[in-house]
């Protein structure tokens with residue numbers, strides 16, 4: 001009997017599809033844990049970079065060894081108080097969706113465009129001789145195409161920026177994706193996030209900052225061709241710096257000095 005029939009060709013194609021789909025599904029399921037572990041390591045790597053450990057990471061020091069030096073805590077954002085719960089097992093994204101663990105953000109306060117947030121948030125403290133030297137805060141908010149997730153590190157004054165990084169977003173490479181550009185991220189360092197009263201004042205301008213402008217200390221150059229993403233970053237920062245974000249927590253830290 002001839003093998004060269006339409007029926008046999010279709011049968012071979014069908015069987016090939018089945019075999020390939022089994023391989024792809026098995027790989028997806030089998031690698032899921034590995035992917036989760038890689039994502040968790042990437043987040044830790046971002047926190048460590050924000051903490052000022054980039055050189056140690058580059059030198060190959062293990063992520064978990066370095067991470068043990070950071071004091072991770074959970075904060076009740078409304079009261080600004082620490083909560084005695086393990087931040088390592090806490091998932092703020094899941095909590096935001098939960099009716100008890102999360103809350104709806106009133107539209108007039110929702111500058112970040114995220115609709116809901118978790119009641120508790122992790123914070124990461126870098127300490128030198130028991131005094132806080134950096135406070136690393138997770139932030140997220142809408143860009144043009146996506147929700148951008150990152151970390152802002154503040155100096156001990158709770159007002160000036162030590163670093164900014166995003167570990168997840170879907171903005172266009174070369175346009176909104178320039179939020180990852182090391183030069184743009186470096187332009188945030190030393191800028192004033194919030195004034196002495198804790199009011200958010202960071203301002204991503206359209207075009208370039210005029211160094212002679214009295215407000216230059218809280219202004220960041222815009223992203224050419226990506227003003228919508230740049231505005232999203234500014235609004236995200238303003239939400240998380242404000243009263244509905246980390247404002248009460250940062251006020252508590254200032255009060256402790």
Ligand SMILES: Cc1cc2nc3c(=O)[nH]c(=O)nc-3n(C[C@H](O)[C@H](O)[C@H](O)COP(=O)(O)O)c2cc1C
Nearest residue numbers: 144171172175176177223224225226227228229230
């Ligand atoms: C395919 C495509 C992708 C774009 N991606 C982005 C983006 O990621 N972020 C952004 O702000 N603007 C993006 N834009 C441009 C926006 O539509 C808008 O023109 C721009 O944000 C305005 O910024 P400008 O005033 O600096 O030109 C994109 C435009 C196109 C056509």
